[in-house]
Amino acid sequence: MAMRYARCKGGASWSADNIPYDALARDRVRDDTHLFYTVASASFIEITSDLYTYNLIEYFRHDSEVVEWLQNVWQKEELQHGEALRRYVRTAWPDFDWDAAYRHFLAEYTPLCTVDQLAPTRALEMAARCVVETGTAGFYRMLSEQSREPVLKQLAARISADEVRHYKHFYRYFLRYQAHERPSRAAVLRILWSRASEIEAEDAFHAFKSVFLVRNPETEFQRSDYTAYVDGISRLAKNHFPLGMAVKMLLKPLGLNPVLGRAILPAATSAIRFIFMRHTGSPTPSSGVGNFDKRRQAPGASADGERPSRLL
Template identity: 35%
Template sequence: MSHWTLDDIPWESFDAARVDPELLRIIKAAALTERNSGHYSKYLCNVFRDDPVFCAKAETWAEEEVRHGDALGRWAEMADPSFDFQATFARFVDGYVIPTDVETSIRGSRSGEMVARCIVETGTSSFYSALRDATDEPVLRDICRRIAGDEFRHFKLFYTTLKRYLDREAISRRRRVLVALGRMQESEDDELAFAYHCANTPDRPYDRAASSRAYAARAFQHYRLNHVERGSAMVLKAAGLAPHGRLGRLFSGALWRYLRFRLWRLGDEIRAANDHGRPTRPGSPGSAAA
């Protein structure tokens, strides 16, 4: 899949003056979750234990996820020399354990597992595309571009595997939709909140709700309509629904309105973030002009 290494990143182009301190906070959290994603390969290979072809690809996927975390962690250390990525990651994995010792998918079928993985890759592809377009720090922009491309290719890997298993399991479209919606609801689970806490407020007691709001306020305001439209098409495709046409427009419009509603609810958090970082660009969902 991916063919780049950390040596391919133009680290010498790093521009400290262009670092957004509030964007840095979510990059630190993202570095932890990306680095930790590699552990999911053990879970996937347990679920697909008699499919050596997929397991080999899952191992490659895991290596790439670890590389994403290492790239983001190295950038975060350059942007904030007081940040110790390895020590922070050790604190994170000590408090957040991924259950991998399983024999069957928690989604009820291998097809369901692949639907869920497609949703995850949709979210990360959209997320890094949004961060790529939000930053003008050249090294971070390059890293996010590379990661967004990888995550889109990961989506294709899991979608191709999904189609192969649908021929064997034939789960209903209704079930695919339910799995997709369920996994979307899990996008604000404890992992991101705890990662944000470990990376940014380790000296305070962990408050899941506060950490989740702090992360969401800083991350959601960088999404634009084009990111949501592309992501919604990928979600519908994984769910077995037509990604374009009237349904696609309705679904992407609903997601966009939901995002703006969440940003409105997170108004105080967003204002606090913008008071400490650079102002939100006029016309963005988090600005008064939106």
């Protein structure tokens, strides 16, 4: 019933069952440590969408339209993303204990995911959600375009398209709340900048840490492991993150007229490039509901396997 509702409302027209996991080219990903951490961490964040949705539903509990969409479309599709990515991880790296790592992630992250971390007004929270959807849409588009593995390329493209559609819904709700609450353009800009600049996304950090600990049970986790990983993603994003798409999506909530929009486009592009090239860092698409290595081996990797740049 939920999937029928999603589709009749313009929701996703695919499911994990449509992904040809049996055609996965394991030889192209088996030794790719960076990709392993990326996809496994992303699967944790996506499949934990019920926590994020609960917080948003609580915040917007007096708005039946928003609550209905969050419950029946957004949450269902985010959980579907998580399930599809989980199946990919289990197929590509069957030696990895996904369940044990996810239990560790839930135990650490659940207490941190609270309603009081949302924006101070409904309009500003909808603007913040636009930032999150921009980041995830760009992340999965980059993942799809740079992947050498056909099944992952297809899966990431489907997820990116869903995230763009989610952005459009959050933007529509932002306009509705903006008309009622009338936040200043400066306030909107501050929330856009603040949310986009959250390098210390707690869900992304704890997802990576949980994957790392289960994959390397004899090794003590160090913050430098995460930092090195983030640096690797930033280098990849410098050349491959869809910056043009991100700039257009992030500027839209500001409601700039065409003349002003063209005038500030160079400065806005430079600022957004700085943010995303530095903070795309988050090894995975962050939920936005939270404080926003070469010596390691991917499951099945050879002992001297190099940690390549993500997706290459």
